[in-house]
Amino acid sequence: MIPASGSYQLANARVHRSLTPGLAAPFDADGFALAELAVADGKITNIVAQAKSKTEANAIDLGGRIVLPCFVDCHTHIDKGHIWPRRPNPDGTFMGALNATGADRTARWSAEDVARRMDFSLRSAYAHGTKAVRTHLDSVPPQEEISWPVFEAIREKWRGRIDLQAACLLGIEGVRDKAWFERLAKRVAAAKGVLGVVTYMVPDLEELLDQVFAEAIKHGLDLDFHADETDDVAAISLKKIAEASLWNGFEGNILVGHCCSLARQPDLDVLDTLDKVAKARLAVVSLPMCNLYLQDHRNNQTTPRWRGVTLLHEMRARGIKVAVASDNTRDPFYAYGDLDMLEVYRMATRILHFDHPVGDWPKAVAATPAEVMRLDGDGVLTAGGSADFIVFKGRSWTELLSRPESDRIVVRDGKAIGRQLPDYAELDELMVG
């Protein structure tokens, strides 16, 4: 129904207040209003509240279907994606995931293996309506020499369809090898990447964080941390990152993922941490599906008793930028997933209570990650912006989030794209042995 000419008017499109900045319209309690969109030359040339009278004679009447901007997925691991068939998690625990993935990386992650799995993941993300992805890249020697050139090649291949960013990933102990870490930061800078580490409560955490900030400042890099992906209340590296940012006077963007232990800590400690996170202008991304899967997974005789996610509501109330993202897909950290940000939003709604009221939570899968990733104009619908959006069947939140919406229409540069998902069988030969 979207004309191949790429020049048309859409009437009765249901748009959300949080993702249509500047639109004056009678938004309802769920944040929705009906709008008319004009599209030409790959752009949204106009977006206005739906006129009460009749629509333009040749406009396509969407009948109140929801239209959202294309998604932005700011925390993924597409270098790990889809290894599950050859390397499952033996017991569903975090340590099981770490060990299984490490063994697989050492044994199997050639350039070809990584490239084919990354490409597979991006094809899924694109088909589901995502236009920008940040992936972490395991950068433990010698993997950094294999994966960063693969990332650069794939980013070029996907340019114009998915904006791909990468952050290096290593345990913060790796920073102790100062010369090697300096080389890694240089390599990341050469690839226009983001500097990332996983923080643990090691005795020299503050010194190591200072080294990370020093390299980021030296090369003008943004930062991306994995922090406190545990129920251990003694894990307070989110606070340590905020403090390090403040005393280093860091001015770049910082995204921190997980922060699970925060939800287990006493209120006074939480308040102190959130004050610092807000002051340091950190952004936080929660990974609800992966956290639900791995956290509180003790053994097969116990039932999980908490949801694993961090305190997004309390963060948002303090003006901290908050996002949700896919994290892992079909690897030992998460046995499922397909980089479908509608699934992430649906699960986040249930796990994190993004409802009653919905408020501005839709920004968490679009406008906010776009800001964190410095993708100007992504994640919103505005006049003059790219005509990159998704037309759903659902006309309300309950309709949208109750079905998989497998028949959604993804429009890129004003035109509907083919939405064929890659066939798992394509990866079979990589899974042998």
Ligand SMILES: [Zn+2]
């Ligand atoms: Zn992650």
